[in-house]
Amino acid sequence: MSLVILQNLWWALVLIGVMILIHELGHYWAARFFDVKVETFSFGFGPRLFGFRKGETDFRFSAIFFFGGYVKMTGEQPGEQGQSDPRSLLSKPRWQRLIIMFAGPGMNMVLAVAVITGLFMVRFPKVPSTPSPTIGYVVPDSAAAKAGVREGDRIVQIGETANPTWDDVTVKEVASAGHPLSVWIERDGQRKLVTVTPVLEPKSGAGFAGWGEQSEIEIASAMPDKPAAQAGLEAGDTVVSVNGQPVRSTGKLHDIINGNAGKPVDVAYSRNGKQGSVSITPVLSDYNGTKEWMIGVRMQEKVTFVSLALPEALGQSVRWNAKNATMIYQILRGIVERRMSPKSLAGPIGIVQMSGEAAREGPMAYFFLTAMVSLNLAIINLLPIPILDGGGILLLIVEMFMRRDLSLTVKEAVFRLGFVFLMAVLAFAIYNDISKLAS
Numbered sequence: 001m002s003l004v005i006l007q008n009l010w011w012a013l014v015l016i017g018v019m020i021l022i023h024e025l026g027h028y029w030a031a032r033f034f035d036v037k038v039e040t041f042s043f044g045f046g047p048r049l050f051g052f053r054k055g056e057t058d059f060r061f062s063a064i065f066f067f068g069g070y071v072k073m074t075g076e077q078p079g080e081q082g083q084s085d086p087r088s089l090l091s092k093p094r095w096q097r098l099i100i101m102f103a104g105p106g107m108n109m110v111l112a113v114a115v116i117t118g119l120f121m122v123r124f125p126k127v128p129s130t131p132s133p134t135i136g137y138v139v140p141d142s143a144a145a146k147a148g149v150r151e152g153d154r155i156v157q158i159g160e161t162a163n164p165t166w167d168d169v170t171v172k173e174v175a176s177a178g179h180p181l182s183v184w185i186e187r188d189g190q191r192k193l194v195t196v197t198p199v200l201e202p203k204s205g206a207g208f209a210g211w212g213e214q215s216e217i218e219i220a221s222a223m224p225d226k227p228a229a230q231a232g233l234e235a236g237d238t239v240v241s242v243n244g245q246p247v248r249s250t251g252k253l254h255d256i257i258n259g260n261a262g263k264p265v266d267v268a269y270s271r272n273g274k275q276g277s278v279s280i281t282p283v284l285s286d287y288n289g290t291k292e293w294m295i296g297v298r299m300q301e302k303v304t305f306v307s308l309a310l311p312e313a314l315g316q317s318v319r320w321n322a323k324n325a326t327m328i329y330q331i332l333r334g335i336v337e338r339r340m341s342p343k344s345l346a347g348p349i350g351i352v353q354m355s356g357e358a359a360r361e362g363p364m365a366y367f368f369l370t371a372m373v374s375l376n377l378a379i380i381n382l383l384p385i386p387i388l389d390g391g392g393i394l395l396l397i398v399e400m401f402m403r404r405d406l407s408l409t410v411k412e413a414v415f416r417l418g419f420v421f422l423m424a425v426l427a428f429a430i431y432n433d434i435s436k437l438a439s
Contacts, residue, residue: 008356013065015355015370017043019108019377020069026107027071028057030100037087040072073100094396101392108378113317115371119364120313120320125303132156132186133166134214136249142210147196149185149211156191157184166213171327173198175334177207205345207334212249216302221361226296231267231278233295238270238302250299257282258293265295321375328379347429386418 020043031038038057042048044065051060062069075088089097135153138145159181161168172181177200185192198207218238222229239247242256242265257265264281282293308316335345346354351373358369382390395414399405 004356007359008352011359011366012352012355015351015366015373016065018111018370019374020044022107022111022374023104023377023381024069024071026103026105027100030103031071031073031089034092034096034100035087036089036092036100037074037085038071039074040070042072043069045070094400098393098396101389101396102382104389105378105381108374108381109321112321112371112375112378113314115367115374116317116320117310117313119367119371120308120316121310122307123305123364124308124313124316126306132163133169135185135211136214137212137252137255139210139251139255142208143196143198144209144211147183147194149183149194149196150187151214153185153187155183156186158182167323167327169213171330173209174206175330177201177334179207181209206331212251213301214248217247217250217253217299218302220298220300222298223296226294227280227283228267228295228297231280231295233267233269233278233280233297234271236271239299240268240270240275242267253299257295260293262293267295321371324372324375325379328376332379332383345429345432347426347432349430349434385421386414387422388418391418 024041028038028041041057041059042062043060044062045068046063048058048060048062051058053059073089074085075090085091089100092100132154135144135149135151135155138149138151155164155169156162158164158169158172161172164172176198178197180195180197183194183196185194196209198209200206201208216238219228219233219235221235222233239253241247242253243260244266245252245256247253247256260282262282262284264279266277266279268275268277270276280295282295284291285294285296331345354369355366358365381388382393384390384394386392386395391414395406395411
């Protein structure tokens, strides 16, 4: 097993371990607050490997670690021994049980907000504000090009969203494969309505319109052994033009270099206010399973980083998490409505890969991934699927309205159905990850 794979596994175990600890601590603390007896606090499922007992609770590590953990409370399941105990879960009022169930994903939300708050206090990306996003590049023969969109067009409305940000545009794009989008653009002072129908991109499983936002772009990182770094380009350099063509999007940079068929390209750049130019000969490299000409840089929109005070960082973190929670919901909705492919989701193998890559990039990237995974875990757990927290919450709400308990037969049937569904989803996610690696 290579060193990279071992690193990926280690950092994934650290990340998943933190997620399990925070999630289950939420259930544990809420149960203890309402005086519910907690019998087991387990990292993982299956047979007990090792652990310790503190008070009445067995804190343990179990054999199947990677897929989560659980907190076992007295009288948790209907028909179980111990329900007559006044400290059993089912002896508590439904509103208390609902809080105990919500506490797990709730703690994951708190973690996501806390981590992003900390990151923003150190380094907050301040993107220049613009009235509405301007198109900086249109992929030839793409959905946007066929709809008549041109470079320089400004998107003033997409669907029902007026004055959108580029994030708003991206969410609509990725979740609308095969579905027409009404887009109002402004060109030369005139408003024009066009209809863009994103296509389903096979590898990502998301909608693709073929446009990019106009903005200054800078080098996020330059690979040491690749032509760009060898020619003297560094992280933080702003790319101004390539072969005399102004570059205002990563897509255009990529297409100019790839379309030059390996011939040297002249790259004009700006560094600390000074202009420079270098000639770079691209190399043929593997990119998502295809061979393309590259100079070995990772690009990003040019931003200014500032440090925020705690109150402002917290406010920005809450807004960031709310926006990303909405995006997760839109993606899940797009999959259910068949506007997106389930291939857009990452499974356990995908998380292992991302964990290693983020750790190698640095602490900021790893903490950012931690917040994203924590937020995703909270949203997924709140889905109304039996066996997940959201399914239990839904059953409790139904019982609250009925003012009586559902029958044991119904609850057992719902539980089995949820378990089978969850195992099927997990199997698909693993197969999906493997198919991405093989493609």
